[in-house]
Amino acid sequence: MTINVGVLGVSGYTGQSLVQLLTAHPIFKLTRLFSTSYEGDYAQLIPGFSSKAVPLVSSYDVSQCDDLDIIFLAVPHTKSMAIVRELMARYKSLKIVDLSADFRLKNREDYESTYRVVHDAPDVLSEAVYGLPEKYADGLASARLCASPGCYATSMILGMLPLVGRLDSNIPISIDAKSGVSGAGKALKESSLFCEVHDHLSAYATGDHRHMAELVQESGFSNVLFSPHLVPMQRGIESAIYIHGGTLDNVHALYEQYYEAHPFVRVYPSDTQPTTRLVTNTNDCAIIPKKIGDWVVVFSLLDNLIKGASGQAVQSANIMAGLDQTTGLN
Secondary structure, three states: OOEEEEEEOOOOHHHHHHHHHHHOOOOEEEEEEEEOOOOEOHHHHOOOOOOOOOOOEEEOOHHHHOOOOEEEEOOOOOOHHHHHHHHHHHOOOOEEEEOOOOOOOOOHHHHHHHHOOOOOOHHHHHHEEEOOHHHHHHHHOOOOEEEOOOHHHHHHHHHHHHHEOOEOOOOOEEEEEEEOHHHHOOOOOHHHOHHHHOOOOEEOOOOOOOOHHHHHHHHOOOOEEEEEEEOOOOOOEEEEEEEEOOOOOOHHHHHHHHOOOOOOEEEOOOOOOOOHHHOOOOOOEEEEEEEEOOEEEEEEEEOOOHHHHHHHHHHHHHHHOOOOOOOOOO
């Protein structure tokens, strides 16, 4: 069996990671690469890719998607709305995996207040399934449109899902999270320059990060203070989740039982040293839950380019295509 797939947006870090995963996938056949800024040999754009392994890059044209079964959209936020609407109108059987934020939030007002733009395809929002397989595998199995989650959001939500319904949804929660620089994308920004990042750690968007909206939507916990930090490394996320006053016993057993059937969430013993080495270059999320006095402390770690982006997108696409979700990801 062969399933033809394409990628729109192949020059960024997430697009590169997608191409790398898809060229090694045993079922998906990468037949189209699209870009809005480049045409030609992908191996010339991104050294390390064989010209024989990937197709040439062409400018996006909806008519060139006729032979595709699945298309991945690795385009900037706000850019996929019109593309998704056009693709869904033209191709009734095409499955779309959107890695932007445009369809993650079910409520149009939440999206517009979070991203400060008007949503141009509100009629499509109801068709999108949030691409977190650990929660929505059944919905993804019949979905036409997958809204792949944000990287910080994935780390935080997976770290908190087992607590939903067991703790008061208004309990105060503090999340101290750190990410490698690739999470900021490839676009030229002063804050991402080597001399600005190297040998420094910086906090940003404390209490105001866009991924908070996803966390509230998917977990129901609303009294959360989220403070992300940029650290001078290429990739990886660690979310340290602190909850005071939770009357939970044997937290580790709770997490183990919750994620027992989920192949990409690994619950480690409470005395494990939290480190991104556990997850780098994998589609795993490492969870280390602890009970310390009156505190519940959960460390949730992942590779922001794989489980936080392209790997999770392939995991969701596997489910949408009727494959085992681990196909091509082990």
